[in-house]
Amino acid sequence: MATEGGPNIHPMEQFVVKPLFGGHELNWYTPTNVTLWMGIAVLVAVTLLIIGTRRRAIVPTRSQLLAEGLYGFVYKMIEDINGKAGLKYFPYIFTLFTFILISNTLGLVPYSFTTTSQAAVTVVLALAVFLTVTIIGLVKNGVGFLKVFWISSAPLALRPILAIIEIISYFVRPVSHSIRLMGNMMAGHAVIKVFAGFAGVLGLFSFFPIIAIMAVLGLELIVVFIQAYVFTILTVIYMNDALHPGGH
Amino acid sequence: MASGIRLAALTSLLAFGGTAALAAAEEGEKAGMPQLDFGTYPNQIFWLVVTLLVLYFLLSRIALPRIASILSERQGAIARDLEQAEELRRKAVAAEEAYKQALADARAEANQIIAEAKAEIQKEIDAANAKAEAEIAARTAESEKRIAEIRSGMMQAVEDVARDTAVEIIDAILPGIADPKLVADTVAAKVKE
Structure with missing residues (x-):
């Protein structure tokens, strides 16, 4: 993959984790480009959601409108799927959504580092959701949580088979949940980098790859939002198992 | 809630090893994929957990309550304005009613005045007629006599x-x-x- 477009192109180089202040030693606490871009994501979130709403205007300003839109979007999603009981976990899900959306979008900035294209990041996010759902489900429902695997609307003979399938699918969830996000983010950015490499090589004809980059960038703008949305709505749907285990 | 998240995050840290292997199996052994450089994982996970905790704290303590209060305030303001509009509308209706009533009263009064005037004029006319008739009768009688x-x-x-x-x-x-x-x-x- 790295040799595809000639010697100048390293589409995967953008995903390398590097210490921020030089050196080669990478301890668990070393500030890296991951630290930098996660910090920027927090700053963007603060700018948008806290500084943008500081005037508490009845007639909202642009940034306040955006903040309110995000709030209403996630709030309505949880209310529609989980009902009132799910709103208790609104801050948690909103944090996930905000982090993923902002990180995805920041990844489109040239020379940036896309934290959500890292397996380490998405797997931790997905596992956190998986464990949260499992723990909440067990704490709230006790053994009744196992009803998630016992589909009462199916014919009795089929239920054991379905239960096995359900259990497998339940434990595969964090894998698909995390790989989906990471794969989408990585693929789009790698493609842009490949085209950018072409642009560097082709000289006068470089406007072809530049147009292609613009097109892919437009597509990626949609993808970053959709992937944040998909991750969040899947979290909310998984959460529904914990809140209403019998309700298939 | 916050402690639940922290617990979940910590547990996921512990449970990470197994899933990382799973992820590696899923992706296959692609050479040159920096995402599979497990040496960077503790670092990334550490900073992710820090970031999420900071973000969660900022959002749940400051941003979300503020947006919620803005939204409910706006809801309240809209409800208040609607109520006020309803009140004003009711006042306008009442004013219209009063206006109509006054108009009807004025019209009735006018009609009464007209009727009174008509009656008076009629009386005068009647009196004049009677006088004229009496005079005519007297003259007629005199003429007949002559x-x-x-x-x-x-x-x-x-x-x-x-x-x-x-x-x-x-x-x-x-x-x-x-x-x-x-x-x-x-x-x-x-x-x-």
């Missing part, structure tokens, strides 16, 4: 002339036998016929 007088005077004159003429004629034909009294009675009788 006509009767003239007529009776005329009849007397006719009788006188007829009597005188009859006496003269009798004197001319048979002088000396004329009895003025008899002639007078006869003529009077004839004239009356």
Whole structure:
């Protein structure tokens, strides 16, 4: 993959984790480009959601409108799927959504580092959701949580088979949940980098790859939002198992 | 809630090893994929957990309550404005009612005044008519009286002339036998016929 477009192109180089202040030693606490871009994501979130709403205007300003839109979007999603009981976990899900959306979008900035294209990041996010759902489900429902695997609307003979399938699918969830996000983010950015490499090589004809980059960038703008949305709505749907285990 | 998240995050840290292997199996052994450089994982996970905790703290303590209060405030303001509008509308309706009532009253009063004026005028007209009729009757009676007088005077004159003429004629034909009294009675009788 790295040799595809000639010697100048390293589409995967953008995903390398590097210490921020030089050196080669990478301890668990070393500030890296991951630290930098996660910090920027927090700053963007603060700018948008806290500084943008500081005037508490009845007639909202642009940034306040955006903040309110995000709030209403996630709030309505949880209310529609989980009902009132799910709103208790609104801050948690909103944090996930905000982090993923902002990180995805920041990844489109040239020379940036896309934290959500890292397996380490998405797997931790997905596992956190998986464990949260499992723990909440067990704490709230006790053994009744196992009803998630016992589909009462199916014919009795089929239920054991379905239960096995359900259990497998339940434990595969964090894998698909995390790989989906990471794969989408990585693929789009790698493609842009490949085209950018072409642009560097082709000289006068470089406007072809530049147009292609613009097109892919437009597509990626949609993808970053959709992937944040998909991750969040899947979290909310998984959460529904914990809140209403019998309700298939 | 916050402790639940922290617990979940910590547990996921511990449980990470197994899933990382799973992820590696899923991706296959692609050479040159920096995402699979497990040496960077503790670092990334550490900073991710820090970031998420900071973000969660900032959002759940500051941003979300503020946005919620803005939204409910706006809801309240809208409800208040609607209520006020309803109030004003009711006032407008009441004012219209009062206006209509006043208009109706004024119209009724006007009608009454017109009726009164008409009645008064009618009375005056009636009185004038009666007076005029009485005068006309009096004049008519006087005229009739005078006509009767003239007529009776005329009849007397006719009788006188007829009597005188009859006496003269009798004197001319048979002088000396004329009895003025008899002639007078006869003529009077004839004239009356």
